[in-house]
């Protein structure tokens with residue numbers, strides 16, 4: 001099952017992808033997480049990406065496409081994958097189509113999480129992430145049992161540097177200008193499914209499972 005998650009920053013793409021990997025045994029491929037890993041390791045790629053990420057701008061396609069191509073060719077993607085945060089422009093979506101065609105694969109679902117902007121600002125400024133395992137929390141909607149500590153591994157929780165209100169608003173502007181057109185792109189391909197992303201995490205998961213398992 002080859003899936004793309006669409007949706008603005010904070011829509012819940014990563015939250016839902018992490019739930020689905022357990023159920024379906026296919027990997028989440030998050031370009032944002034991959035870039036943050038490069039930054040943490042101090043690679044050249046990570047240093048280049050940092051200046052764009054800190055301003056809430058998109059990292060140039062040539063950096064992203066090479067990274068995704070390499071990741072999709074790994075053995076754990078044989079049975080399927082969940083793309084989260086990629087593609088983000090029509091040019092990236094076209095490059096992905098070509099890449100998958102060359103690999104003899106295609107996308108099965110483009111799942112778009114629809115959430116109003118004001119809710120997104122609240123979700124992102126309240127998000128906390130585990131430094132160790134990447135598990136995500138929210139100070140109001142999904143608090144950890146012990147403040148500042150991950151429930152899963154006990155790691156320290158931190159706030160992403162691009163989750164301050166000013167950068168979040170810029171990320172939303174970039175989303176509406178450059179990424180939202182992908183909804184029409186995938187509608188035209190007949191694989192788009194739109195989901196109300198303002199509901200609870202559990203309700204959204206149920207709806208996604210119904211779609212993926214042909215019950216909705």
Ligand code: AP5
Nearest residue numbers: 009010011012013014015031032059085123127138141201
């Ligand atoms: P990236 O890491 O991809 O961030 P994003 O798209 O901005 O998305 P987020 O991770 O912020 O949100 P999400 O939808 O995953 O929400 P989450 O589940 O965490 O990208 C970061 C940067 O990297 C970009 O700005 C860009 O510079 C660069 N980049 C990455 N990919 C790129 C590409 N392809 N091309 C170019 N540049 C690229 O949820 C958010 C919070 O809400 C959490 O706290 C969660 O607990 C909570 N929450 C989730 N669902 C619910 C719910 N239903 N109800 C209540 N709370 C909820």
